[in-house]
Amino acid sequence: MTEDKSEILQGTLDLMVLKTLDAIGPMHGYGIARRIEQLSEEALMVNQGTIYLCLVRLVQKRWITARWGASENNRRAKFYSITKAGRKQLDSETKNWERVAGVIGRLLQLSPRN
Amino acid sequence: MVARLWQFISRFRASLRPGLLDRDLNEELESHVTMLVEDYVSRGISPEEALRNARFDLGGRAQLLEAHRAVRGLPLLDAILRDLRNGLHVLRRNPEFAFTAIIIGLLCVRRHGRQHMRVAVILMTALAVVRYIRCNALASIDDGGRTSGN
Numbered sequence: 001m002t003e004d005k006s007e008i009l010q011g012t013l014d015l016m017v018l019k020t021l022d023a024i025g026p027m028h029g030y031g032i033a034r035r036i037e038q039l040s041e042e043a044l045m046v047n048q049g050t051i052y053l054c055l056v057r058l059v060q061k062r063w064i065t066a067r068w069g070a071s072e073n074n075r076r077a078k079f080y081s082i083t084k085a086g087r088k089q090l091d092s093e094t095k096n097w098e099r100v101a102g103v104i105g106r107l108l109q110l111s112p113r114n
Numbered sequence: 115m116v117a118r119l120w121q122f123i124s125r126f127r128a129s130l131r132p133g134l135l136d137r138d139l140n141e142e143l144e145s146h147v148t149m150l151v152e153d154y155v156s157r158g159i160s161p162e163e164a165l166r167n168a169r170f171d172l173g174g175r176a177q178l179l180e181a182h183r184a185v186r187g188l189p190l191l192d193a194i195l196r197d198l199r200n201g202l203h204v205l206r207r208n209p210e211f212a213f214t215a216i217i218i219g220l221l222c223v224r225r226h227g228r229q230h231m232r233v234a235v236i237l238m239t240a241l242a243v244v245r246y247i248r249c250n251a252l253a254s255i256d257d258g259g260r261t262s263g264n
Contacts, residue, residue, distance in 0.1 A: 029142065030149045048146065049173035049181075052139065056186045060124035061117040073152065077145045078138075085117070 013046075013054045015097060018090040021064060021082040028077035029055060055080055063089050129187040129195060139182055140175075147172060214241045 020035050021027060027035070032055075033046045058064045063086035071077040082090070128135055147168045154164035172178070183192065205212035214237045221234055 028145070028149075030146045034153075047173065048150070048171045049143075049178040052142065052178070053181055053185050056182060057121075060121040060186070062120045063117065071145075071149065073149070075145055075148055076141075077149070078142050089117070 012097075013050065014058060015090070015093045017051070017054055017058060017080075018063060018082060018086055018093070021080060022087060022090055026069075026079040026081040028071060028079055030077070031071075032080070058086070061089075062086075125186060125188045126191070129191045132183065132187065132192070135186060136179060136183070139179065143172065143175065143178070210241055210244045214238065 016036050017032055020032050020039075024031075024035060029051050030048070033048050033051045036046050037044060055064070055066070059066050059080075062083060064080045064082050066078050066080050068076060069079045147165070150168035150171060151161065151164045154167055155161055159167065205215075217237055218234045
């Protein structure tokens with residue numbers, strides 16, 4: 001909610017969720033949102049509701065699976081896990097992201113003509 | 115390509131069972147709010163304020179449900195199925211209207227002949243008479259629930 005927090009770029013939330021699930025294993029929606037905020041050192045603002053739209057999209061594409069289970073506090077929660085197809089997609093998205101970030105980085109380093 | 119195919123199949127299936135998936139999401143959001151409240155309370159916030167903050171963080175439930183439906187289903191198919199369900203509901207409540215509408219529809223599909231038009235007019239008149247009798251019967255029920263005539 002603070003002004004120095006950045007909104008997540010459209011389309012990058014899928015990549016973040018896949019990476020989070022790949023790194024920490026099965027996790028519920030709340031845990032995923034919190035983990036992304038913590039890893040970004042609270043610099044990114046994750047709209048907590050939007051995470052569920054992202055999750056349903058990823059489940060539909062079979063990049064993640066969902067099943068009901070019990071949380072660490074013994075609460076009923078839906079847990080998401082990355083699939084083999086999801087890992088493959090994550091690999092491809094990571095390469096694409098690195099390529100785009102590299103191009104943007106080089107563009108921003110161009111010195112101005114005067 | 116495979117992912118898109120799976121997505122289409124999932125969205126098609128989701129359109130056929132909207133109620134079940136709404137309940138599933140509602141339960142998941144409730145669980146999210148509970149965990150968020152526990153988190154706020156552990157940071158020293160009062161339970162009432164924690165609940166208020168948690169609901170605010172999650173956003174409007176109705177908007178979220180609507181957005182979820184649009185993402186998980188096929189909006190065009192959803193609209194057609196919703197119209198069909200509403201149509202069937204109306205037809206079930208007015209069987210004589212349903213019967214007349216179906217017969218007239220079938221006649222119109224076959225041919226616009228004079229004979230068929232005559233049948234349609236007879237059916238429409240019969241429908242009007244049935245509705246008139248039914249309305250009169252309802253109007254004649256007095257406040258005590260006793261019928262007077264008809």
